Amino acid sequence: MKTLLHIAASPRLERSESRRLAKEFIADFLKKNSNYIFEEVNIGAILQPRFGEPGTTAKYKSSRGIAFEKNETEEWNGAMTAFNQLKNADRLVISTPMWNFSLPYHLKQWIDRVTQAGYTFGVDPKKGYYPMLGDKKTLVICAMGGVYDTPDKLALDHLRPYLRFWTKFNGLDATFVSLEGTNMGTDILAQNDKEVKTQLTLLAKEF
Numbered sequence: 001m002k003t004l005l006h007i008a009a010s011p012r013l014e015r016s017e018s019r020r021l022a023k024e025f026i027a028d029f030l031k032k033n034s035n036y037i038f039e040e041v042n043i044g045a046i047l048q049p050r051f052g053e054p055g056t057t058a059k060y061k062s063s064r065g066i067a068f069e070k071n072e073t074e075e076w077n078g079a080m081t082a083f084n085q086l087k088n089a090d091r092l093v094i095s096t097p098m099w100n101f102s103l104p105y106h107l108k109q110w111i112d113r114v115t116q117a118g119y120t121f122g123v124d125p126k127k128g129y130y131p132m133l134g135d136k137k138t139l140v141i142c143a144m145g146g147v148y149d150t151p152d153k154l155a156l157d158h159l160r161p162y163l164r165f166w167t168k169f170n171g172l173d174a175t176f177v178s179l180e181g182t183n184m185g186t187d188i189l190a191q192n193d194k195e196v197k198t199q200l201t202l203l204a205k206e207f
C-alpha cells in the first residue's frame with residue numbers, strides 16, 4: 001500500500017475552509033486510488049513537540065558528527081520521526097490558512113522540525129544546495145480571508161511565496177490551490193469555492 005500524508009495546519013476543525021477542501025480532495029483521491037492509505041498529522045489542533053535548545057543543539061552536533069546528550073536525542077528523534085513520516089509518504093497534502101499574511105506558527109514549527117540538512121536538502125561544496133525529497137507530488141491548499149488579485153495585494157502575500165520556495169528547495173513537486181476571500185461574504189466565497197472545487201476534481205484524477 002502507498003501512503004497519502006495530510007499535514008493539516010488550521011486549528012479550526014469543522015469551521016476550517018482549508019481542512020474542508022483537503023478532506024474533499026483526499027476522499028476523491030482515495031476513491032480513485034484504492035492502493036493508498038491515508039495518514040493525517042493534525043499540527044493545527046494538536047500541540048506539537050518543541051524544537052528547543054536540546055533539538056537545536058542536536059542539529060548543530062549532527063552536522064559535525066558529535067554525540068548527543070539524552071535530552072538532545074529525545075528532541076532530535078522526535079524531529080526525525082516527523083521527517084521519516086514525510087519522507088515515507090508517497091503523496092503529500094498540506095492544508096493551511098493564511099495568518100498575518102504568512103503561515104501559521106504550527107506549520108512553521110513543523111517545517112522547522114522536519115527540514116534538516118542531509119535529510120530534506122543537501123549542501124555540496126561545489127554545487128551548493130540540492131533537494132533530497134525526490135520530487136514527491138504535493139498539493140498545497142491555502143485559505144485566506146482576503147483576495148490577492150492585484151500586484152499591490154499580491155505583494156502582501158508571504159504565505160505562498162515562502163511555501164513555493166520551501167517545497168522546491170527540499171524536493172517537493174508542489175501544486176498550489178487557493179481559496180481566497182473566505183471572509184468577504186457568501187457570494188464571493190461561493191464563487192471562489194466553485195472554481196477551487198473544479199481545480200481539485202481535475203487534480204484528484206492525476207495527482
Ligand SMILES: Cc1cc2nc3c(=O)[nH]c(=O)nc-3n(C[C@H](O)[C@H](O)[C@H](O)COP(=O)(O)O)c2cc1C
Nearest residue numbers: 010016017018097098099100101143144145146182
Ligand atoms: C490569526 C489570524 C490571522 C489572519 N490573518 C489573515 C491575513 O493576514 N490575511 C487574510 O487574508 N486572512 C487572514 N485571516 C483569515 C483566514 O486566513 C481565513 O479565515 C481562512 O479561511 C482561515 O483558514 P481556515 O478556514 O482553514 O482556518 C486570519 C485569521 C486568523 C485567525
